[in-house]
Amino acid sequence: MNEAGGESELDWVLVLAPFRKDADYIAAFLREQDIAVNHSLIGDDLANHLSLSPGVIVITHEALSASIIAAIGEHLAAQPDWSEVPILVLLERAAPLDRIREHLHRSWPGARLLFHTRPIARLELVNSIQTNLLVRLRQKQVRDAIEREVELRLELNHRIKNILASVTSIFQMTRRGASTVDELAEDFTSRLHALSNVHTAVFEAGGEEASLSSVIAVTVAPYNSDGLSRIKAHGPDVFVSRTTATTIALCLHELTTNAIKYGALSQKDGSVDVAWSISEHDPPTLSLGWVESGGPEVTEPTRQGYGTKYVRSALGALFGSKPEIVFERQGLRCHVVGPLERLK
Incomplete structure (x- = not known):
């Protein structure tokens, strides 16, 4: 088996x-057109050639033996649904077309067969092969x-399931902490709105990562209005x-x-400082802090509410x-502090 042709999106022949003489002649002028080609004198291991998945098969009249037809038939039958390998058959002028x-349509049902009579002009054969290599390329692009x-x-389904699981968890924990229907509705709506804002920020970031500063900015923006x-x-x-950004934003919402x-924030002059930093340790860590000031005197609650439970x-x-x-x-x-690599 001889090989030719450089890197190309197009398949090989x-x-x-x-x-x-026939094999060398056809291979030579295909290579002149920068078409990658392998050629077999049939005595070689045909099954091995076919296992390398040629994009186009060119077969001469003399090669149409029962064993060759059977081997190609097995190769075509094993193709995935998207694959339709073009086969160019070069027949003698006197052949019973x-x-x-x-016979070939029965042996290779559904195959993409193209018949040419020899002698055939080199340009005609090259054009036919190049056209079918493009067909093969389109098949792979569709695949x-x-x-x-x-x-x-699958990714959308996975994310929807995760969102629904989050909504269910938020509802159950909000329900346990609510004393009235109105309180339940207000708290649950507020948390859903926060979840929506977080997902919007993460989605707009694109990719699988999000800017922590951007997500936090979106989360706290509603509380920094009117200057x-x-x-x-x-x-x-x-x-x-995405998971890290979403979780941190939801925790900040609960703290807010x-x-x-x-x-x-229950007092006019009260404020909150949210700060995060990355250590120079090896491996580096991310430290995140929330500090309130200017509010009423704080006493530790007698029972732990939903927000504190969720944040912990x-x-x-x-x-x-x-x-x-x-x-x-x-x-x-x-x-809270933890390895930066864990949060990426």
Whole structure:
């Protein structure tokens, strides 16, 4: 088997001819047109040639033996649904075309067969082969598009399931913490709105990573309207995974909700400082902190509410270590640290 041709999007051609003169001649002028070609004198291992998946098969009249026809038939039968390998058959002028055509269609049902009579002009044969190589390229492009669509559907299905699981969890925990139907409706709606904002920010980031600073900015933006900066957020622009960005944003929403009801944001002059930093350790860590000030004097609650439970659980699972949540008199503090690689 001889090989020729450089890197190309187009497939290669397998030439099957029992006589070296025919095989060498066809292969030579195809290579002159920069068409990659392998040629077999039939005595070679045909099954091995076919296993390399030629894009187009050129077969001469003399090569149409029962064993060759059977081997090609097995190869065609094993093709995936998207694949239709073009086969160019070069016949002698006196050959019984109708009988050969009928026999090959029976042996290779559904095959893309093209018949040419010899002698054939080199330009005509080259044009026919190049056209069918383009057909083969289009087939592969369709295959790639279908595979990508399947991947996108599976990814969409997975993400929808995750969102529904989040919504279910939020509802169940909100229900347990609510004392009235109106309180349940208000808190649940607020949390769904926060979830929506987070997913919008992560989606707009594109790809599998999101800018942590951008996601946090979107999360705190509703509380910094009318020229007031009730929540100040600052830290390096680091990219984290979608899951990390979503979880941190939802935890910040819960801390914000608690601050509005009972903490610093319940007072006109109260504020919150959200800061994150990356250590120079090896491996580096990400540290995230929430500090309230200017609010009413804080006392530790007698029971743990939904927000605190969620923050402890979610940040603990995400960072790999439990967050420190302290109800100091001057304001609630929350701090968590974990390996940066874990959050990417």
